Amino acid sequence: MNELINDVVATLTANGGEMSYRDLLDTVPFEKRSLLTRSLKMARQQGILTPVVEWKPEQGGIVHTYKLLGQVEGQGD
Amino acid sequence: MAVAFEMIFTASDDKGKQGTTTVNLPRTFSLVDYTTFGAAMATVIDATLAGRVERAELCLGVDLSALNNNNAAVSGDVENVGHFQFTTVNGRPVKVNVPALDDSMVQPNSNDINQVTFPIQQFTDAMELGINVGGTFIQPCDVGQDDIIDLEIAREEFRASGSRR
Numbered sequence: 380m381n382e383l384i385n386d387v388v389a390t391l392t393a394n395g396g397e398m399s400y401r402d403l404l405d406t407v408p409f410e411k412r413s414l415l416t417r418s419l420k421m422a423r424q425q426g427i428l429t430p431v432v433e434w435k436p437e438q439g440g441i442v443h444t445y446k447l448l449g450q451v452e453g454q455g456d
Numbered sequence: 457m458a459v460a461f462e463m464i465f466t467a468s469d470d471k472g473k474q475g476t477t478t479v480n481l482p483r484t485f486s487l488v489d490y491t492t493f494g495a496a497m498a499t500v501i502d503a504t505l506a507g508r509v510e511r512a513e514l515c516l517g518v519d520l521s522a523l524n525n526n527n528a529a530v531s532g533d534v535e536n537v538g539h540f541q542f543t544t545v546n547g548r549p550v551k552v553n554v555p556a557l558d559d560s561m562v563q564p565n566s567n568d569i570n571q572v573t574f575p576i577q578q579f580t581d582a583m584e585l586g587i588n589v590g591g592t593f594i595q596p597c598d599v600g601q602d603d604i605i606d607l608e609i610a611r612e613e614f615r616a617s618g619s620r621r
Binding site: 400401404412413415416429430431432433434436439440441443 | 522523524571572574577578581582585586587588589590
């Protein structure tokens, strides 16, 4: 699982520290997507990254991204 | 033109049946003002009843015109419910039901909701961490205003339609 978390971190880092969840899903084959979701949850629990859900009507509505911590501003605990 | 807010008073009789009184209110007051008005109006209504005022709730109408693709599919059924159970920072459960769940969100040959799918993950992240609305994070909570932090159960259930609280 640590290897998967490292892969996720590497992918996010290569993309400036954040990616949409949809784009993250597209980086892994279908059969590994449940593992990816679990990795994201573990990484979140370890304080490595966080999902951010934002209301941006000018961009079509909801924007759902995963961000490496240190990239996020203005969020509560 | 923006529509008025509604204050809904629920009354019950001694047989346990319930009915409601709805009062429209201008949108110009503070939450404190509305809650104080609610208690005062409940007293006024109570004086007219041979029943009991159970609760008074403020209903804020929300503009949904920004929703995209907000259409009811032929396959949709409000009795097909996505049942989610979250837990709070203090370990208490919070149950949330989503009627008319899209069947494509459910794992094949199972009643487990597929948490990998984009809409479901978006929903659970919004419930657990809130939504940033113009710089303010608003996070769903339980009745005691404790933050929801984790998803425990996500499954499809079938329930008869009708009003439920």
